[in-house]
Amino acid sequence: MSIGQTFLGLLEAGPRHGYDLKRAYDDRFGRDRPLHYGQVYATLSRLLKNGLVEVDGTEPGEGPERKRYAVTDAGVTDVQRWLASPEKPDPYLQSTLYTKVVLALVTGRPANDLLDTQRAEHLRLMRELTRRKNDGDLADQLVCDHALFHLEADLRWLELTAARLDDLRRAVTS
Amino acid sequence: MTGPLLVADDLHRSFGPTPALAGASLSVAAGEIVSIMGPSGSGKSTLLHCLAGIVSPDSGRVAYQDRDVVAMSDRERSALRRSQFGFVFQFGQLVPELTCLENVALPLRLERVRRSEAERRAKDWLDRLEVTELAGKRPGEISGGQGQRVAVARALVTAPRVIFADEPTGALDSLNGERVMRLLTGAARDTRAAVVLVTHEARVAAYADREVVVRDGRTRDLARTA
Numbered sequence: 357m358s359i360g361q362t363f364l365g366l367l368e369a370g371p372r373h374g375y376d377l378k379r380a381y382d383d384r385f386g387r388d389r390p391l392h393y394g395q396v397y398a399t400l401s402r403l404l405k406n407g408l409v410e411v412d413g414t415e416p417g418e419g420p421e422r423k424r425y426a427v428t429d430a431g432v433t434d435v436q437r438w439l440a441s442p443e444k445p446d447p448y449l450q451s452t453l454y455t456k457v458v459l460a461l462v463t464g465r466p467a468n469d470l471l472d473t474q475r476a477e478h479l480r481l482m483r484e485l486t487r488r489k490n491d492g493d494l495a496d497q498l499v500c501d502h503a504l505f506h507l508e509a510d511l512r513w514l515e516l517t518a519a520r521l522d523d524l525r526r527a528v529t530s
Numbered sequence: 531m532t533g534p535l536l537v538a539d540d541l542h543r544s545f546g547p548t549p550a551l552a553g554a555s556l557s558v559a560a561g562e563i564v565s566i567m568g569p570s571g572s573g574k575s576t577l578l579h580c581l582a583g584i585v586s587p588d589s590g591r592v593a594y595q596d597r598d599v600v601a602m603s604d605r606e607r608s609a610l611r612r613s614q615f616g617f618v619f620q621f622g623q624l625v626p627e628l629t630c631l632e633n634v635a636l637p638l639r640l641e642r643v644r645r646s647e648a649e650r651r652a653k654d655w656l657d658r659l660e661v662t663e664l665a666g667k668r669p670g671e672i673s674g675g676q677g678q679r680v681a682v683a684r685a686l687v688t689a690p691r692v693i694f695a696d697e698p699t700g701a702l703d704s705l706n707g708e709r710v711m712r713l714l715t716g717a718a719r720d721t722r723a724a725v726v727l728v729t730h731e732a733r734v735a736a737y738a739d740r741e742v743v744v745r746d747g748r749t750r751d752l753a754r755t756a
């Protein structure tokens with residue numbers, strides 16, 4: 357995720373101090389992974405250097421946390437460009453799970469157990485996310501649903517692979 | 531009670547030459563929500579029917595509160611189902627001639643609860659399932675998702691100790707399916723009812739406390755083997 361462009365977008369609503377920006381970011385996007393102060397100030401100084409934000413005021417005292425930042429016209433253009441360009445879909449072609457299954461078959465280990473163990477682990481996480489979703493607000497629901505749909509896709513693949521294990525064993529050991 | 535509420539042990543059941551269950555075991559604690567997953571034809575519904583005393587296994591034991599369900603007379607078994615169990619299926623479970631309120635009140639009427647009392651309690655459950663406004667409508671006049679919520683209300687109205695749900699969201703889109711699951715599991719937790727939930731959808735199974743996988747008529751309890 358691009359922290360820089362997210363900052364620019366948050367600053368479009370009005371100038372903010374660095375700590376305020378961090379709080380707004382963590383609140384909306386960083387519930388599971390809040391930003392470090394180091395990241396915040398490194399990002400802001402980069403944006404400043406590139407002319408995408410400017411210092412809008414300084415309170416008395418020392419240090420970057422005293423500064424207030426505002427987005428520049430170039431910054432607004434940058435967010436606009438970012439929002440308008442599609443994210444590259446993840447092709448999901450490098451699967452560790454697939455590698456493990458093939459390796460288990462090639463080495464004569466029980467691939468079925470591997471699939472079952474993985475399945476249990478996926479469902480455990482899905483239960484946890486479902487609980488969180490049901491106890492949370494709409495933002496929690498959307499974030500958790502995104503994760504749940506992806507985990508569900510993995511599980512369907514695990515099911516399908518379990519059903520094709522004999523064919524796969526023949527294919528990889530012949 | 532300390533032991534499990536409901537136990538199935540090493541169930542076998544064939545339909546003609548087809549083995550539907552070939553060594554299925556499962557135990558459910560009071561208030562526990564257990565999902566049963568597995569491929570189509572693996573024996574999930576047959577297992578649920580055996581647990582609920584709808585189908586008798588060829589061999590193996592089913593016990594509810596330490597009482598042998600297989601050995602009961604038909605009459606005892608149907609009394610057990612009416613007083614202790616609630617059922618939600620994929621579709622076609624509401625009586626088309628009755629209003630939604632009358633449908634939900636029906637299990638109580640069969641238990642000889644007075645009409646006014648039965649309808650009062652039915653209305654409470656329609657409220658809980660967020661379908662208050664459907665009370666006077668007939669099943670033909672409501673959507674699939676609404677019908678499932680009415681069916682859940684009907685399953686819960688007798689305060690059952692176990693709710694058996696076989697693909698309760700099978701005919702619904704994901705938003706409606708989630709809503710039914712949230713309401714069903716929420717109400718079950720509030721009333722300390724156990725739920726045996728058959729589903730092939732992982733997102734639905736994730737509402738349970740634990741899952742059991744059935745393959746070729748055999749159960750694999752992943753929480754215990756992993």
Ligand SMILES: Nc1ncnc2c1ncn2[C@@H]1O[C@H](COP(=O)(O)OP(=O)(O)OP(=O)(O)O)[C@@H](O)[C@H]1O
Binds near residue numbers: 548577
């Ligand atoms: N009443 C019946 N008469 C004949 N065969 C049956 C009957 N009920 C189940 N079977 C057979 O037993 C096996 C298991 O069926 P069951 O309905 O339990 O599977 P399931 O896991 O619920 O499948 P699905 O996910 O498709 O609902 C299948 O081969 C099925 O054809």
Ligand SMILES: [Mg+2]
Binds near residue numbers: 574575576696
């Ligand atoms: Mg079935």
